[in-house]
Amino acid sequence: xxxxxxxxxxxxxxxxxxxxxxxxxxxxxxxxxxxxxxxxxxxxxxxxxxxxxxxxxxxxxxxxxxxxxxxxxxxxxxxxxxxxxxxxxxxxxxxxxxxxxxxxxxxxxxxxxxxxxxxxxxxxxxxxxxxxxxxxxxxxxxxxxxxxxxxxxxxxxxxxxxxxxxxxxxxxxxxxxxxxxxxxxxxxxxxxxxxxxxxxxxxxxxxxxxxxxxxxxxxxxxxxxxxxxxxxxxxxxxxxxxxxxxxxxxxxxxxxxxxxxxxxxxxxxxxxxxxxxxxxxxxxxxx
Amino acid sequence: xxxxxxxxxxxxxxxxxxxxxxxxxxxxxxxxxxxxxxxxxxxxxxxxxxxxxxxxxxxxxxxxxxxxxxxxxxxxxxxxxxxxxxxxxxxxxxxxxxxxxxxxxxxxxxxxxxxxxxxxxxxxxxxxxxxxxxxxxxxxxxxxxxxxxxxxxxxxxxxxxxxxxxxxxxxxxxxxxxxxxxxxxxxxxxxxxxxxxxxxxxxxxxxxxxxxxxxxxxxxxxxxxxxxxxxxxxxxxxxxxxxxxxxxxxxxx
Amino acid sequence: xxxxxxxxxxxxxxxxxxxxxxxxxxxxxxxxxxxxxxxxxxxxxxxxxxxxxxxxxxxxxxxxxxxxxxxxxxxxxxxxxxxxxxxxxxxxxxxxxxxxxxxxxxxxxxxxxxxxxxxxxxxxxxxxxxxxxxxxxxxxxxxxxxxxxxxxxxxxxxxxxxxxxxxxxxxxxxxxxxxxxxxxxxxxxxxxxxxxxxxxxxxxxxxxxxxxxxxxxxxxxxxxxxxxxxxxxxxxxxxxxxxxxxxxxxxxxxxxxxxxxxxxxxxxxxxxxxxxxxxxxxxxxxxxx
Numbered sequence: 132x133x134x135x136x137x138x139x140x141x142x143x144x145x146x147x148x149x150x151x152x153x154x155x156x157x158x159x160x161x162x163x164x165x166x167x168x169x170x171x172x173x174x175x176x177x178x179x180x181x182x183x184x185x186x187x188x189x190x191x192x193x194x195x196x197x198x199x200x201x202x203x204x205x206x207x208x209x210x211x212x213x214x215x216x217x218x219x220x221x222x223x224x225x226x227x228x229x230x231x232x233x234x235x236x237x238x239x240x241x242x243x244x245x246x247x248x249x250x251x252x253x254x255x256x257x258x259x260x261x262x263x264x265x266x267x268x269x270x271x272x273x274x275x276x277x278x279x280x281x282x283x284x285x286x287x288x289x290x291x292x293x294x295x296x297x298x299x300x301x302x303x304x305x306x307x308x309x310x311x312x313x314x315x316x317x318x319x320x321x322x323x324x325x326x327x328x329x330x331x332x333x334x335x336x337x338x339x340x341x342x343x344x345x346x347x348x349x350x351x352x353x354x355x356x357x358x359x360x361x362x363x364x365x366x367x368x369x370x371x372x373x374x375x376x377x378x379x380x381x382x383x384x385x386x387x388x389x390x391x392x393x394x395x396x397x398x399x400x401x402x403x404x405x406x407x408x409x410x411x412x413x414x415x416x417x418x
Numbered sequence: 419x420x421x422x423x424x425x426x427x428x429x430x431x432x433x434x435x436x437x438x439x440x441x442x443x444x445x446x447x448x449x450x451x452x453x454x455x456x457x458x459x460x461x462x463x464x465x466x467x468x469x470x471x472x473x474x475x476x477x478x479x480x481x482x483x484x485x486x487x488x489x490x491x492x493x494x495x496x497x498x499x500x501x502x503x504x505x506x507x508x509x510x511x512x513x514x515x516x517x518x519x520x521x522x523x524x525x526x527x528x529x530x531x532x533x534x535x536x537x538x539x540x541x542x543x544x545x546x547x548x549x550x551x552x553x554x555x556x557x558x559x560x561x562x563x564x565x566x567x568x569x570x571x572x573x574x575x576x577x578x579x580x581x582x583x584x585x586x587x588x589x590x591x592x593x594x595x596x597x598x599x600x601x602x603x604x605x606x607x608x609x610x611x612x613x614x615x616x617x618x619x620x621x622x623x624x625x626x627x628x629x630x631x632x633x634x635x636x637x638x639x640x641x642x643x644x645x646x647x648x649x650x651x652x653x654x655x656x657x658x659x660x661x662x663x664x665x666x667x668x669x670x671x
Numbered sequence: 672x673x674x675x676x677x678x679x680x681x682x683x684x685x686x687x688x689x690x691x692x693x694x695x696x697x698x699x700x701x702x703x704x705x706x707x708x709x710x711x712x713x714x715x716x717x718x719x720x721x722x723x724x725x726x727x728x729x730x731x732x733x734x735x736x737x738x739x740x741x742x743x744x745x746x747x748x749x750x751x752x753x754x755x756x757x758x759x760x761x762x763x764x765x766x767x768x769x770x771x772x773x774x775x776x777x778x779x780x781x782x783x784x785x786x787x788x789x790x791x792x793x794x795x796x797x798x799x800x801x802x803x804x805x806x807x808x809x810x811x812x813x814x815x816x817x818x819x820x821x822x823x824x825x826x827x828x829x830x831x832x833x834x835x836x837x838x839x840x841x842x843x844x845x846x847x848x849x850x851x852x853x854x855x856x857x858x859x860x861x862x863x864x865x866x867x868x869x870x871x872x873x874x875x876x877x878x879x880x881x882x883x884x885x886x887x888x889x890x891x892x893x894x895x896x897x898x899x900x901x902x903x904x905x906x907x908x909x910x911x912x913x914x915x916x917x918x919x920x921x922x923x924x925x926x927x928x929x930x931x932x933x934x935x936x937x938x939x940x941x942x943x944x945x946x947x948x949x950x951x952x953x954x955x956x957x958x959x960x
Contacts, residue, residue, distance in 0.1 A: 139856075139857060140856045140857075140858070142856060142858040142859070143856050143857040143858045145858065146765070146857070146858040146861060146862070147766065147769075147770040147857075147858075149762055150762045150763065150765040150766030150767075150769070150770055151766050151770060151771075152762070153758070153759040153760075153761075153762030153763040153765075153766060154762070154763045154766045154767065154771070154779055156759055157759065157763050157779075157782065157783065157786065157828065157832070158779075158782060160786075160825055161782055161785065161786045163801075164789065164793075164794065164797050164825075167797055167800075167801050168793070168797060171800065214688070215688050215691060215692060216692065218684070218685045218688030218689070219685070219688045219689040219691075219692040219693075221685055222682070222685035222686050222688060222689040223689060226682045226685055226686060227689070228473075230473060235693060236689050236690065236692065236693030237693070238693075238947075239692070239693030239694060239695070239696045239697065240692055240693055240696070241946065241947070241950060242696040242943050242946075242947070243692075243695055243696040243699075244946070245882060245942050245943050245945075245946035245947075246696065246699060246886075246939055246942070246943070247885075247886025247887070247888070247913065247935075247938050247939070247942055248886070248888060249886070249888040249913045249916050249917055249935065249938075250699065250703060250886075250935045250938055250939050251699075252917075252920075253703055253706075253916065253920070253931075253932060253935045254698070254699045254702055254703055256920075257702050257703070257706060258698060258699075258702045262702070278695050278699075281692050281695065285692060296512075296515070298508060298510055298512040299512070299514065299515075300471065301468060301471055301508065301512075302508065302512035302514070302573075303514070304468060304470075304471055304501065305466060305468060305501055305505065305506035305508070305577075306501065306502075306505070306524075306525040306528075306576065306577065306580065307497075307498040307499065307500070307501035307502040307525065307528065307529060307580070308498070308524065308525055308528050309498055309528060309674035309675060309677055309678045310678045310681065310682070311674065311677045311678055311681050312524065312528050312674065314681075316514075316516075316520075316524055317514055317515075317516075317524075320515075321515075335788060338790070339788070339789075339790030339791065339792070339793075340790075341790070341791065341792040341888075341889045342791075342888040342889055342913070342917060345917065345921075346920055346921070366790055366792045366889075369792050369793065369796055370792050370795075370796075370889060370893070373795075373796050373799055373800075373893060374799075374892075374893060380800060383796060384796070384800070387792075387793045387796050387797075390790060390792075390793060391789065391790075391793050394788050394789070394790060395785055395788065397788075398784065398785060398788035399785070402781070402784055496675060497675065498674050498675050528674060
């Protein structure tokens with residue numbers, strides 16, 4: 132404790148009150164958002180809602196196809212981002228012999244992390260949908276999201292790898308262990324917590340994303356017939372119901388509640404895992 | 419026999435070792451001594467090309483193992499094979515955070531030793547370092563549970579299991595308590611005649627006790643170099659170099 | 672295959688992955704940039720973008736592409752969201768670090784993290800169905816610069832609060848001991864010692880938050896009213912760059928489409944420059960630490 136813990140002057144108490152008020156605003160604001168969504172969303176929330184097909188533009192029916200599309204987009208996203216991201220992180224930490232190259236790649240990844248999501252949407256639209264000829268599809272949406280979450284996966288994997296004891300690498304090299312064995316048997320076990328945390332954070336970012344998907348995976352509400360089919364993610368569904376479908380607010384609220392609950396759970400999991408495994412190595416979120 | 423000729427090591431623009439030439443006799447124990455920061459450890463790391471791991475490190479000159487291919491410059495050199503032949507034990511014990519058995523299996527399998535042979539190798543090398551009776555019943559426990567001295571002997575055994583021709587020791591006792599240090603030192607001394615040993619040490623008394631040959635490193639013109647070499651039984655008594663004389667008498671360094 | 676060959680193959684494969692990851696941002700700049708070229712060149716051209724009085728891209732007879740009101744919308748909404756978010760965020764961090772009991776400290780952090788995790792489309796939806804009707808009763812039409820600023824402020828507040836909290840935590844305990852030894856009160860220690868010492872970290876968080884605010888789409892598009900005009904008051908509707916792209920891309924063609932890409936390209940440059948500046952700014956001079 133600082134500044135005379137026993138007796139607080141008037142100024143001290145005033146500053147405390149101001150700070151406390153700010154904290155109260157945050158708590159009340161958060162509470163209000165969650166409460167409002169619960170209140171408006173629980174009415175339409177039911178099992179049939181979760182598995183039923185979308186009817187009447189979303190005003191009626193459920194969100195079954197939307198959840199399936201969301202899952203498929205996520206699947207494509209992770210299938211690409213995980214190997215690519217962990218591979219990139221391993222190369223940066225274990226193979227990059229020229230510091231210049233590593234710096235260039237890191238700068239590219241930092242820039243990638245700063246790109247606004249709507250820009251990812253435009254990029255996905257011209258690059259994946261048109262240049263690569265994938266069309267408005269679940270694949271295009273998943274690939275766009277993969278670009279978006281790559282920086283998260285790479286960063287957390289790097290944090291995980293940096294947790295390896297410093298004498299591990301020279302020790303392994305001195306025994307003539309190949310890099311492949313060193314990575315597989317000694318470094319990956321250390322890095323896996325980072326990969327897991329990165330995956331959870333990546334999933335939460337991908338699930339929350341709307342702007343990048345509007346122009347890549349499209350709006351279709353039918354049951355998706357394959358990865359080359361268009362399909363709307365749940366966030367796009369919420370947006371569309373709220374903005375373009377008069378009378379869609381009730382189902383939008385229920386969908387928002389589903390998304391919110393899923394994300395609160397996943398984020399809670401990520402913080403828990405990060406606290407336990409990465410300890411204080413993820414700076415901004417740790418105490 | 420290791421022949422080192424005109425060896426220089428730079429880190430970026432900084433010279434760590436300059437123009438070192440040294441013959442390291444086969445089957446003997448050669449101690450590399452000198453004050454800290456004089457390039458002893460850099461020199462040692464160049465013998466198994468562990469300098470490759472240090473970003474910006476550049477090595478020039480020649481190192482030949484038994485007159486064969488040049489460790490520094492040969493483009494076709496198999497690094498992994500070199501490091502099997504030239505083992506290394508570090509200042510701080512560095513067992514892998516795995517079971518004791520895995521600590522042996524990982525490098526042995528890497529170098530093509532069959533699974534059947536491995537238990538025998540583990541037993542024989544653990545016996546060589548006097549660990550077998552202490553830990554034979556807990557080979558599947560984590561190596562990190564061992565005491566510091568045991569860990570260091572495990573690391574020596576792990577290096578020995580690859581049947582190296584040379585083992586490099588980088589101040590292997592300086593992180594251990596005196597008792598454990600003595601045990602480890604005895605087992606290093608026992609390697610005489612079996613493998614070529616190069617040991618870097620701060621401890622002159624230790625060098626006196628176990629070395630056959632001694633090379634004294636010193637900083638001249640901002641870089642490490644060898645200022646005195648000779649058999650251990652004479653070098654301490656009749657050094658030619660004035661700095662060496664002061665260092666051995668305890669007045670310098 | 673021998674182990675060293677394995678190493679070379681693995682190194683090459685992972686190297687390709689790494690260059691691919693690092694190259695995506697370049698791909699984005701190129702692909703978005705190429706689409707933006709006509710707009711900057713002659714269709715409709717920079718003079719039209721900066722000179723036209725209005726944003727009427729769909730007009731058949733005489734389309735106008737004056738994007739200044741749109742850029743102004745982006746800048747205004749960012750400024751009006753960053754001010755309350757900074758005040759509340761830093762206040763929250765100060766309370767959390769220096770006043771709250773230990774259990775509350777962790778609780779507050781968890782809440783902030785959860786708040787940061789609420790997706791923008793959900794906050795936007797909340798703004799649309801809860802916040803906008805309230806504003807509408809008071810200052811119609813409700814969907815406005817104010818609504819967008821409030822929604823954005825809620826979204827970026829956790830970023831400010833969490834980075835400020837970390838920055839305050841990194842203030843060396845020696846400074847606090849020194850302040851206590853001089854008999855300084857808590858408020859004076861916080862205002863005079865802790866906050867100035869932590870200001871680099873706090874400023875970094877604020878800039879990150881601002882970068883996020885200017886690039887945010889969904890939350891804004893749902894509550895800003897989407898009228899491309901110079902707002903006369905804070906309760907007038909606006910249409911920032913991100914909202915313009917989201918709303919018009921689906922039907923835009925030719926020059927209009929290219930202008931939207933130019934807006935996107937511009938956003939990447941601004942946000943990238945802000946984030947890059949934080950990453951590469953010079954370490955502070957020693958006497959200030």
